[in-house]
Amino acid sequence: MYILGSGMGGCLAAILNPNSLVLEASEGPPTNHNAVLRFRTDAISKATGIPFKKVHVNKAIYYRGELMDHATPLTANLYSKKVTGKILQRSIWSLDPVERYVAPPDFHNRLLDMIGPRRIRYGEVVESIDLASIQCTGDRKGYARRNAEPVISTIPMPVLSKATGIALDSSLFGRMPIITARCHVHNCDVNQTIYFPDPETKLYRATLTGGELILEYSGEFTGNYDFDIVDLHENIIPSLGLDNADIGAMTFGSQKYGKIAPVDPATRKAFMFEATRQLNIFSLGRFAVWRNILLDDVYNDVFVIRQMIEQSHYDIKKGMMS
Ligand SMILES: Cc1cc2nc3c(=O)[nH]c(=O)nc-3n(C[C@H](O)[C@H](O)[C@H](O)COP(=O)(O)OP(=O)(O)OC[C@H]3O[C@@H](n4cnc5c(N)ncnc54)[C@H](O)[C@@H]3O)c2cc1C
Numbered sequence: 001m002y003i004l005g006s007g008m009g010g011c012l013a014a015i016l017n018p019n020s021l022v023l024e025a026s027e028g029p030p031t032n033h034n035a036v037l038r039f040r041t042d043a044i045s046k047a048t049g050i051p052f053k054k055v056h057v058n059k060a061i062y063y064r065g066e067l068m069d070h071a072t073p074l075t076a077n078l079y080s081k082k083v084t085g086k087i088l089q090r091s092i093w094s095l096d097p098v099e100r101y102v103a104p105p106d107f108h109n110r111l112l113d114m115i116g117p118r119r120i121r122y123g124e125v126v127e128s129i130d131l132a133s134i135q136c137t138g139d140r141k142g143y144a145r146r147n148a149e150p151v152i153s154t155i156p157m158p159v160l161s162k163a164t165g166i167a168l169d170s171s172l173f174g175r176m177p178i179i180t181a182r183c184h185v186h187n188c189d190v191n192q193t194i195y196f197p198d199p200e201t202k203l204y205r206a207t208l209t210g211g212e213l214i215l216e217y218s219g220e221f222t223g224n225y226d227f228d229i230v231d232l233h234e235n236i237i238p239s240l241g242l243d244n245a246d247i248g249a250m251t252f253g254s255q256k257y258g259k260i261a262p263v264d265p266a267t268r269k270a271f272m273f274e275a276t277r278q279l280n281i282f283s284l285g286r287f288a289v290w291r292n293i294l295l296d297d298v299y300n301d302v303f304v305i306r307q308m309i310e311q312s313h314y315d316i317k318k319g320m321m322s
Contacts, residue, residue, distance in 0.1 A: 002134060002144060005154035006120050007032045009285030009298045011111035013152045014119060015048060016302045020152070022115065023124040023136060023144065029112050034180040034253030036193070036207045036214050037107065038100040040296045045101065047299065050110050052101035053210075055191040059095045062194050062239035070095055078197035082204050082218055083259045084176065092195045102191070102209060126155065129163050131279060150280050150309050156257060156287040157271060164281065166274045172267065173290060178258030181215040184248035194239045203231050208240060213247065221254035257287050269320050277313050 003013050006024040014022050024030060038057070039045075045052035061068040063075050071079075071093045079092045104110070112120070124136040124144075129151065136142035153160050161168035185208065193207045202217040215236065237243060268290050275281040282305045283289050285298050293301075308316050 001150050001152065002146060003152045003154070004126050004134075004160075005285070005288075006030060006112065006115075006122075007154055007285065008108055008111060008295055009288070010152075010154040011108065011115060012044065012295070012299055013154070013284055013302050013305075014115045015111065016306075017152075020119070021144075022120040023126055023134065023142070024120055024122050025125040025155075027123050029109065029122075031108070031253065032255065032257075033108065034182065034214075034255060035178065035216050035258075036205070036209060037295075038102055038209075040100065040294060042101045044295060044299050045103070048111065048114065050103065050107060052103050055100055055102050055209075057098050057100050057191045057193065059097070059193045059195070060239075061092065061095070061197065062235060063197055065238070067194075067239060075195075075197040078199060079195055079204065082197065082199060082202075084261045085174065086261060088262065092197070100191070105212070126163055128165075129279060129281065148280055150282060152282050152284050152305060153275070154283075154285040154288045157268065157283065157290045160275065160281070160283070160288065161271065164275060164279055166271060166278065168271050169267070172263050174261035175257055176218055176259040176261075177220045178255050179217040179219055179221055180253045180255070181217070181250045182253070183213050183250045185211055185213050185242065185246050186248070188246070192240070196235055196239075198235075201231050201235055203235055206236050206240065213240075213242075216258075218259070260287065260290060260292065262292070263290050273317055273320055276308070276316055282308060 001017055001020040003010050003020050003022045006022045007030060010022055014020050042052050061071060061075050076092050077087045080088050080090045124142045126134055127137045128135045131148045133146055134144040158168060158170040158173045188208060188211045190208050195205055196203045202219050203215060204218055205216040207214045272283045284301055284305060286293050
């Protein structure tokens with residue numbers, strides 16, 4: 001079986017399907033996720049043997065110099081506009097303390113190590129797929145014979161549409177890139193998240209996860225990280241009770257697929273069903289199914305796909321539509 005993409009979703013699928021081969025567009029191990037990474041359960045930890053830490057997470061909103069423990073239509077709608085460009089229901093309404101699990105910072109690399117270099121082919125940009133083969137461009141110009149065997153795709157739905165020729169109105173698939181900044185915080189071991197709805201700053205979330213501060217900003221990476229020192233003094237330091245001396249050197253990252261805007265379920269499901277019916281391709285992961293799911297859900301979906309591979313198209317359609 002082929003798996004398209006070696007992000008964390010593709011890695012989970014490859015670990016649970018030991019005879020699979022992974023085709024990945026990037027030239028080496030991808031670093032797709034620099035933002036906060038927490039889990040609702042420790043199921044993935046148990047399955048992979050990678051230890052997670054159970055933590056208690058506190059959340060708040062910081063708006064115009066004030067900390068708040070609940071959202072209002074004003075703060076929630078400003079926040080949603082900042083992260084999606086639209087007024088939609090977002091997680092900022094859920095500020096109750098929660099128990100979560102945190103993976104080690106090298107989690108993705110450890111997943112890649114578990115698969116091993118022989119089962120991942122880097123530099124393979126999947127460009128077209130039919131029942132007989134998968135054609136790749138990029139430096140390697142690869143060609144994978146598949147003889148109609150199942151493929152698990154974690155590549156974004158609009159990209160798979162291009163590769164398969166299965167029609168999709170890509171203009172409906174809104175996404176917003178994000179920039180992340182991370183640094184060490186001295187003498188710190190808490191798990192806290194602050195939301196920043198104010199449209200005056202591109203900062204939308206700051207999170208302390210153990211001894212690390214993760215800042216998330218909406219917007220495109222322009223090749224020059226221009227860290228906003230005003231943000232540090234007006235938003236980050238006062239909302240978290242830090243001072244300059246607590247904060248270490250920043251490292252920056254960007255995610256082309258940061259926030260995704262929701263798409264009508266009928267559109268998403270019709271595309272995924274056609275990919276399965278016509279080409280025996282199963283979609284897995286946040287950008288492949290175009291839903292704001294967490295890796296806990298992706299892990300469960302690997303097992304759902306395993307069942308679907310054995311089912312008739314009639315039963316798959318019935319399951320998808322329920
Ligand atoms: C801001 C933010 C916060 C998040 N917080 C959490 C969290 O707390 N907990 C949680 O569980 N999840 C969280 N997530 C979700 C988590 O990041 C995703 O579920 C996960 O990273 C998605 O992994 P993936 O493998 O499905 O997709 P990706 O990481 O996008 O992997 C897809 C891979 O496919 C490759 N690819 C693309 N096109 C092609 C092609 N044509 N040919 C070959 N390869 C291709 C890409 O290079 C990439 O490596 C968050 C996401 C964001 C954006």
